Amino acid sequence: MRMASKDQILDWNVAGASLCYLAVEIVVYFVLTLSLEFTLHHKIKLTISRVWWNLFRHVKYDMSQSYSEPLLGSFGESSMFMTDEDADVTAERQRILNGLGDNAIICLQNLRKVYPAGKNHAMKIAVHSLTFAVQEGECFGFLGTNGAGKTTTLSMLTGEERPTDGTAFVFGTEVRSDPKSARRHIGYCPQFDALFEFLTAREHLQLYAKIKSVPENLINNVVNEKLEEFDLWNHAEKPSYTLSGGNKRKLSVAIAMIGDPPIVILDEPSTGMDPIAKRFMWDVISSLSTRRGKTAVILTTHSMNEAQALCTRIGIMVDGKLRCIGSPQHLKSRYGNHLELELKPTEVSTLNVDDLCKSIQELLHDFPKDARSIIGDLETCILGSSLIASKSIAEISLTAGMIILIARLFGNEDSIKTIVSSNPVSDGVFGEQLSEQLLRDGSIPLRIFCEWWLAKQKFTQIDAFILASFPGAKFHGCNGLSAIYQLPYGEASSLADIFGHLENNRMKLGIEDYRISQATLETIFNDFASAM
Numbered sequence: 120m121r122m123a124s125k126d127q128i129l130d131w132n133v134a135g136a137s138l139c140y141l142a143v144e145i146v147v148y149f150v151l152t153l154s155l156e157f158t159l160h161h162k163i164k165l166t167i168s169r170v171w172w173n174l175f176r177h178v179k180y181d182m183s184q185s186y187s188e189p190l191l192g193s194f195g196e197s198s199m200f201m202t203d204e205d206a207d208v209t210a211e212r213q214r215i216l217n218g219l220g221d222n223a224i225i226c227l228q229n230l231r232k233v234y235p236a237g238k239n240h241a242m243k244i245a246v247h248s249l250t251f252a253v254q255e256g257e258c259f260g261f262l263g264t265n266g267a268g269k270t271t272t273l274s275m276l277t278g279e280e281r282p283t284d285g286t287a288f289v290f291g292t293e294v295r296s297d298p299k300s301a302r303r304h305i306g307y308c309p310q311f312d313a314l315f316e317f318l319t320a321r322e323h324l325q326l327y328a329k330i331k332s333v334p335e336n337l338i339n340n341v342v343n344e345k346l347e348e349f350d351l352w353n354h355a356e357k358p359s360y361t362l363s364g365g366n367k368r369k370l371s372v373a374i375a376m377i378g379d380p381p382i383v384i385l386d387e388p389s390t391g392m393d394p395i396a397k398r399f400m401w402d403v404i405s406s407l408s409t410r411r412g413k414t415a416v417i418l419t420t421h422s423m424n425e426a427q428a429l430c431t432r433i434g435i436m437v438d439g440k441l442r443c444i445g446s447p448q449h450l451k452s453r454y455g456n457h458l459e460l461e462l463k464p465t466e467v468s469t470l471n472v473d474d475l476c477k478s479i480q481e482l483l484h485d486f487p488k489d490a491r492s493i494i495g496d497l498e499t500c501i502l503g504s505s506l507i508a509s510k511s512i513a514e515i516s517l518t519a520g521m522i523i524l525i526a527r528l529f530g531n532e533d534s535i536k537t538i539v540s541s542n543p544v545s546d547g548v549f550g551e552q553l554s555e556q557l558l559r560d561g562s563i564p565l566r567i568f569c570e571w572w573l574a575k576q577k578f579t580q581i582d583a584f585i586l587a588s589f590p591g592a593k594f595h596g597c598n599g600l601s602a603i604y605q606l607p608y609g610e611a612s613s614l615a616d617i618f619g620h621l622e623n624n625r626m627k628l629g630i631e632d633y634r635i636s637q638a639t640l641e642t643i644f645n646d647f648a649s650a651m
């Protein structure tokens with residue numbers, strides 16, 4: 120369009136039409152935004168009402184079904200229905216519901232979360248009437264199997280999820296009625312790093328310092344302090360997407376700790392960290408609850424070492440229910456009613472291995488002449504064995520067929536089951552690796568087989584001795600070349616007796632070293648998890 124000499128700038132054919140169009144647009148979009156906000160708000164309300172109604176219908180329905188547990192209002196009700204509840208968990212519930220946990224910094228009372236059924240999934244009770252309290256200066260280890268309900272519980276504490284029933288108090292504020300105020304007291308490090316890819320570590324800390332209302336003049340100090348505390352100086356100016364997994368976790372924990380919140384919730388804070396970074400993080404976390412002494416920490420972790428190192432109290436969740444609660448030592452004393460014996464047999468001597476190799480070589484060489492009739496289907500074996508005399512021991516490899524044959528000739532066919540099995544199992548020596556090698560390569564070197572055979576014999580002897588000496592003892596797997604047993608521990612078997620008995624027979628059996636320890640948190644956790 121060309122402007123004639125007498126046209127003004129605001130004329131319709133110059134800028135007037137465009138300006139009018141823009142003016143109309145302002146009004147239309149303003150009204151549109153308002154109406155969308157308004158109707159959406161109502162839509163959300165409507166959806167929430169629908170969800171509540173569905174939930175109500177489900178709960179009503181559940182009450183008449185046997186698979187549901189009633190909503191718990193008082194201790195009397197709960198104890199009546201939770202007959203399988205552990206005594207410590209019941210005692211904690213009773214303590215809280217009788218008002219004795221009121222001074223606790225975090226207090227959960229029959230907290231429950233039910234996810235209603237959706238199109239693709241059934242209704243899920245993620246958390247069943249959870250009741251416990253955490254005091255200031257305490258680091259509470261919230262452990263549990265995958266899907267046990269830990270994150271859901273933490274989300275209810277932080278106000279991310281609304282409890283279906285029950286409630287929780289955070290610093291005296293009820294999370295149901297006032298989630299915003301409750302949240303003010305909490306520093307939360309979620310399971311997955313909630314970072315902005317293109318913001319640097321420093322910018323993240325500045326942003327969260329502002330969100331947490333740190334006074335403007337203190338922000339730089341606070342940010343520098345956190346960079347120092349979490350050893351992030353060298354990464355301060357890097358965008359977060361370039362940080363390693365461990366440093367991202369460090370940054371997430373640092374963000375949670377900005378403003379020194381009295382409650383810090385850490386959902387698997389040390390995931391993806393190397394051992395040094397992990398130790399470093401443990402120091403930071405333990406200083407929170409011990410040195411500062413005013414902070415309550417809830418820590419979820421899958422590392423039993425971490426829980427043992429940091430937590431003053433531990434609760435183990437399985438399938439939405441708290442299965443046990445107490446200090447690490449209390450749990451070990453209460454549930455670890457056995458000792459763990461880890462013993463390592465002495466290595467087999469080279470002389471014995473050489474002798475056995477020679478015997479097998481001779482045996483296989485003589486075999487076709489002596490006993491061809493009994494092998495029938497082991498033709499390949501025989502063909503292999505006819506070449507054996509001309510080979511050096513180092514060149515001889517044994518196929519599965521030959522191994523079966525040797526075991527049969529030695530009259531001990533059972534012992535090779537582990538290595539010729541297609542499902543490798545741990546057998547106390549290195550049969551699992553041999554089995555895998557046999558599957559992969561089709562054969563194993565004679566010398567390796569002989570080492571295994573002699574080690575296996577030694578192990579069988581030790582195994583028989585342990586099972587006969589300590590009635591109720593159980594083989595509990597292997598740790599490298601060591602075998603682990605669970606020994607019953609009680610008045611009938613003192614530690615001195617066990618040590619005495621092992622020392623007296625150690626040389627005879629060929630035990631290089633051994634250690635006896637109390638049950639670890641890991642075994643206790645595994646016992647709870649497997650009892651699901």
Ligand SMILES: Nc1ncnc2c1ncn2[C@@H]1O[C@H](COP(=O)(O)OP(=O)(O)OP(=O)(O)O)[C@@H](O)[C@H]1O
Nearest residue numbers: 234243245263264265266267268269270271272310
């Ligand atoms: N939004 C949801 N809708 C339906 N079910 C859900 C939802 N969120 C979680 N769940 C279910 O609730 C249960 C508890 O989940 P949650 O994430 O709390 O477990 P978790 O103990 O934190 O597990 P992990 O150790 O793997 O993080 C799981 O069975 C999960 O599938």
